[in-house]
Amino acid sequence: MVMAENREAEIDKNDNLYLGxxxxxxxxxxxxxxxxxxxxxxxxxxxxxxxxxxxxxxFKEMQNDFIDYESQIRAVGTTGSARYLTKALVGGDIxxxxxxxxxxxxxxxxxxxxxxxxxxxQDSKVILLENGIITDFAMNSICAAGTGSxxxxxxxxxxxxxxxxxxxxxxxxxxxxxxxxxxxxAESDMIHKQQMGHSKEDIIWGLCNSLVRNYLNNVCKGKKxxxxxxxxxxxxxxxxxxxxxxxxLGQKIIVHKNFLTMGAIGAAMLAREYIEINNIKTKFKGFxxxxxxxxxxxxxxxxxxxxxxxxxxxxxDGTIIARWGDRCGKWTL
Amino acid sequence: xxxIKKRIGIPRSLxxxxxxxxxxxxxxxxxxxxxxxxxxxxxxIDIGGRYAIDEICIPLKLYYGHVLNLLEKNIDYxxxxxxxxxxxxxxxxxxxxxxxxxxxxxxxxLPPIIEFEVxxxxxxxxxxxxxxxxxxxxxTWQIKKAYEKAIKDYKYFRQLMVDGLSFKxxxxxxxxxxxNFKPKKKIIDYVAKIAIIGHGYNVHDSFINMNLINKLNKMxxxxxxxxNLPLEIFKNQTVITNTLxxxxxxxxxxxxxxxxxxxxxxxxGIIFICSFCCGPDSLIDEIMARDAKKLKIPYIGLVLDExxxxxxVITRVEAFVDMIVRKKNNIRIIYKKPTMPIGxxxxxxxxxxxxx
Numbered sequence: 001m002v003m004a005e006n007r008e009a010e011i012d013k014n015d016n017l018y019l020g021x022x023x024x025x026x027x028x029x030x031x032x033x034x035x036x037x038x039x040x041x042x043x044x045x046x047x048x049x050x051x052x053x054x055x056x057x058x059f060k061e062m063q064n065d066f067i068d069y070e071s072q073i074r075a076v077g078t079t080g081s082a083r084y085l086t087k088a089l090v091g092g093d094i095x096x097x098x099x100x101x102x103x104x105x106x107x108x109x110x111x112x113x114x115x116x117x118x119x120x121x122q123d124s125k126v127i128l129l130e131n132g133i134i135t136d137f138a139m140n141s142i143c144a145a146g147t148g149s150x151x152x153x154x155x156x157x158x159x160x161x162x163x164x165x166x167x168x169x170x171x172x173x174x175x176x177x178x179x180x181x182x183x184x185x186a187e188s189d190m191i192h193k194q195q196m197g198h199s200k201e202d203i204i205w206g207l208c209n210s211l212v213r214n215y216l217n218n219v220c221k222g223k224k225x226x227x228x229x230x231x232x233x234x235x236x237x238x239x240x241x242x243x244x245x246x247x248x249l250g251q252k253i254i255v256h257k258n259f260l261t262m263g264a265i266g267a268a269m270l271a272r273e274y275i276e277i278n279n280i281k282t283k284f285k286g287f288x289x290x291x292x293x294x295x296x297x298x299x300x301x302x303x304x305x306x307x308x309x310x311x312x313x314x315x316x317d318g319t320i321i322a323r324w325g326d327r328c329g330k331w332t333l
Numbered sequence: 334x335x336x337i338k339k340r341i342g343i344p345r346s347l348x349x350x351x352x353x354x355x356x357x358x359x360x361x362x363x364x365x366x367x368x369x370x371x372x373x374x375x376x377x378i379d380i381g382g383r384y385a386i387d388e389i390c391i392p393l394k395l396y397y398g399h400v401l402n403l404l405e406k407n408i409d410y411x412x413x414x415x416x417x418x419x420x421x422x423x424x425x426x427x428x429x430x431x432x433x434x435x436x437x438x439x440x441x442x443l444p445p446i447i448e449f450e451v452x453x454x455x456x457x458x459x460x461x462x463x464x465x466x467x468x469x470x471x472x473t474w475q476i477k478k479a480y481e482k483a484i485k486d487y488k489y490f491r492q493l494m495v496d497g498l499s500f501k502x503x504x505x506x507x508x509x510x511x512x513n514f515k516p517k518k519k520i521i522d523y524v525a526k527i528a529i530i531g532h533g534y535n536v537h538d539s540f541i542n543m544n545l546i547n548k549l550n551k552m553x554x555x556x557x558x559x560x561n562l563p564l565e566i567f568k569n570q571t572v573i574t575n576t577l578x579x580x581x582x583x584x585x586x587x588x589x590x591x592x593x594x595x596x597x598x599x600x601x602g603i604i605f606i607c608s609f610c611c612g613p614d615s616l617i618d619e620i621m622a623r624d625a626k627k628l629k630i631p632y633i634g635l636v637l638d639e640x641x642x643x644x645x646v647i648t649r650v651e652a653f654v655d656m657i658v659r660k661k662n663n664i665r666i667i668y669k670k671p672t673m674p675i676g677x678x679x680x681x682x683x684x685x686x687x688x689x
Contacts, residue, residue: 081644099652100659123645133663134656135629139649141636222622273664305376306540327544 004045004260009038011066016074019284020268021055021090022101022261023047023082026121026148027234028054030062031264032073033272037108041065042261051082052294052313055089059290067287076284077101077271079263081122088313088322089294091285094267094274099125099137101266106230107132108269109256114226117245117253119215119235121148126220138219148234150183154190154207158200162238165204169240172205174198179210186210208240212248230254232262292316301326339366341447342408344399345373347392347429348416350500350533354507356412358486359462362479363471368408370399373540377402384439390608391541391638392534393428393435400436400443410447411436414465417452418582422570424454425582426613486512494560499546500537523555525657528594530559531606532583532614541637542606543646552654557600559590566593573620581613591621595628602631602657604650609638631657 011017015034022029028051031042043061047054075093078086083095098120106113107129116127124147128136140147155162176198179189186207193203229251235241236259245253258265275282285292293316301308310331312323323333341360343349360367371377373395381398403411413433418424428435433448449465451458459480466476489512493503496516506514527549529536536542536558549556571579571588579585587605594600605621607614618634625632633653635646658664 081648096655097648097652099648100655123648133660135660136626136631137652137656139645139652141645222619222626305371305374307375327540329544329547 004043006039006042006258006261009034009036009040011040011069013072015040015069015072017069017072018268018272019073019076020101020264020266020271021058021076021078021080021086021092022098022263022267023051023055023078023080023086024098024121024234024263025081025123026152027260028058029080029261029264030058031261031268032062032066033265033268037269039258039265042258042264044260051085052089052296055086056290056292056294059090059287063287063290070286073282073284075268075271075275075282077267077269077274079267079270083267084324085313085322090289091283093271093280093282093284096267096270098123098263099127099139100134101263101270102232103127103129103134103137103266104269105258105262105266106232106256109258109262109265110228110230110254113228113230113254115229117215117229117231117236118233119147119231119241120233123147124215124219124233124235126223126225128223128225136223138221138223140215140219150186151211151235151238154187157187158204160200165208166237166239166242168201169205169208169238169243172199172201174202175209176202176206177210178203178206205240205244208238208244209247212241212244216248225249225251227251228254230256230259232256232259234260236260294321298325301331304328339364340368340406340408341365341410341412342368342370342400342403342406342444343412344396344403345370346396346399346538347432347534348414350537352414352487354490354504355483355487356414357483357507359465359479359483360412362482363466363469363475365469368403368406370402370406373399373538375540378540388610389428390610392532392608395534395538395541396432397436397439400440404440404442404444408444411444412447414461415448415450416582417450418454419451419458420567420570420582420585421453422578423580423582423585426611429582491560491564494558495562495564497561499558500533500560521555522553524553525601525654525661526555526557526599527602527604527654527657528557528559528590528600529604529606530587530590532587532608532611533560535606535608535637541608542635543637545604545606545635545646545650548647548650549654552651554654559586562590562593566590579617581617584613584617588617588621591624595624595630598628598630600630601661602633602653604653605632605634607634607636609636631660 018033020031026047027044028047029044032040034040076090078092078095079098079101087095102116102118106116114129118125123140125137125139127134152162155165176193179185190203231242231245231253236255242253242255295314297314298309298311301310306327308326310325312320315321320333323331326332357367377398378395380401381394384397385394413436415433416425416429433446437446447468449461451461462480463476486507490503490507493506498516546556567586567589571585571592573579579588594603605618607618622632
């Protein structure tokens with residue numbers, strides 16, 4: 001199910017194309033760029049549990065439009081928490097972390113960017129740059145408060161679509177303080193505030209503020225956030241959070257129009273960089289990846305007391321394209 | 334008189350990763366068979382966690398696990414030294430001070446514990462060793478001979494690590510009885526030189542740190558641990574501020590090492606591994622992070638516990654290495670910049686950022 005598709009440039013027969021795939025905890029993103037860094041195609045869709053299926057669905061969507069241009073794909077990069085799995089599935093050239101991918105893409109699209117706030121489905125990160133070079137980053141460690149999954153959950157509980165969160169926040173008239181230390185307590189505090197008679201609008205705006213406070217105090221601890229500041233990742237779709245950031249930072253927060261697919265674009269850029277520096281050919285399997293059959297399997301290794309759970313993915317011809325989960329490394333492919 | 338049987342169990346945990354080479358030679362010279370617990374595995378972590386109180390740090394939970402693992406190995410004695418202080422002016426954390434009592438109070442059906450105090454504030458190391466020898470009913474002459482050999486071996490072992498060997502490799506050399514081995518200076522091709530700093534039991538136990546050193550080596554990183562640094566840097570007590578002297582034993586080493594790296598700058602980045610709920614570590618983590626920031630040396634603190642998700646740690650480490658490599662080689666995005674400015678960019682020359 002494609003939820004957001006974007007095409008900015010027409011494809012040319014002589015173009016070199018670069019594909020980036022970002023498979024996160026909640027959504028799967030694809031981006032195709034050309035040599036001039038024009039966005040040929042990008043898409044964002046919810047993952048619905050299975051990363052393999054999500055990637056394949058994405059390829060099925062692309063197949064019709066791009067099968068003729070398959071030979072023009074010069075490099076494929078993957079990122080996100082399922083980057084290694086995706087790399088194995090599609091024949092990617094590199095797998096890089098979201099942090100690097102987001103930073104690389106943002107440093108191109110937002111020239112001079114110094115601070116990237118990136119909040120995704122299950123992690124939140126802050127990346128600091130100087131002259132296009134990453135100087136520092138941080139990631140939420142023991143707390144997932146304020147990430148997309150929590151907002152999704154709360155929207156569902158309040159009975160409003162997540163897409164309308166921002167509008168609700170905008171209509172708020174009064175500030176309501178929601179305990180933001182921990183999502184569990186934030187939720188009980190929200191219920192309490194509802195029972196006290198506060199409006200949904202005020203509570204949602206209060207929630208946005210408390211999440212931003214939590215993010216700034218936990219993830220950005222000890223960091224100096226300099227402008228220009230961009231806000232990326234799925235949560236940037238939420239205008240309430242953006243406005244809360246502006247309120248707390250006293251700065252203009254830029255949300256670039258490609259904020260959702262920034263990671264995928266970054267992965268494509270990194271793949272291009274890798275191919276060009278090393279002067280090699282892509283390992284891309286082709287757009288028919290969507291049609292292939294991949295079967296994930298697992299077993300428990302009983303060779304030592306660790307009893308690692310080994311998972312592997314079998315392609316339809318019986319070859320094992322990925323295997324991991326072991327601590328000692330003897331199964332890893 | 335106790336008749337000393339041969340098998341002494343040593344948990345492969347905590348200060349095993351620091352003083353085992355010393356006690357190994359000493360005990361073997363006194364005619365004792367050493368039985369080590371298995372390398373840390375998920376079973377050891379599970380049973381250790383079950384016995385330990387919740388608030389305790391993961392290395393101590395592991396210690397219980399290792400002790401329980403040893404109980405399956407038919408040992409006659411359990412070796413649990415009470416480390417109080419090994420350098421003048423510093424002390425170990427209270428959990429080390431009470432370790433034999435904690436083990437005794439927690440686990441039933443223990444064999445007799447060989448317990449002796451290592452406290453440099455009160456007595457030099459050889460007197461501690463003498464006490465241990467006497468527990469084993471050895472003559473002063475036997476003890477003296479064994480201790481001299483042990484010290485020689487320990488120094489050799491430390492030198493091997495200074496010459497660049499990892500803990501595991503240096504221990505293998507020590508086990509081989511070859512005392513003339515000289516590690517070859519290999520010229521390896523690496524993308525970055527990163528120091529992994531932390532307590533020996535976090536850095537050298539590949540289970541607890543999720544095989545971090547191997548993972549970094551696979552990324553072509555030249556890994557340095559604090560044992561690989563010159564010995565003389567650990568001789569002087571570190572001073573945190575002008576007035577405040579550090580008094581924690583393990584942290585003393587860490588601070589010395591990090592200060593040395595900060596001075597020489599012969600490093601591309603520092604990874605500090607600490608265990609969740611380690612009080613002293615949480616303090617020095619902040620101190621080191623601030624100093625690193627001033628010196629613009631990339632620094633990251635990784636907090637480990639038994640619940641640590643591997644994915645988060647790996648993402649952080651990969652990003653850290655990538656950040657360093659890109660910084661080092663000055664890799665910027667070289668394609669032509671977009672002609673249309675996208676979004677509104679606040680072009681103030683003053684640095685008006687908010688600090689957290």
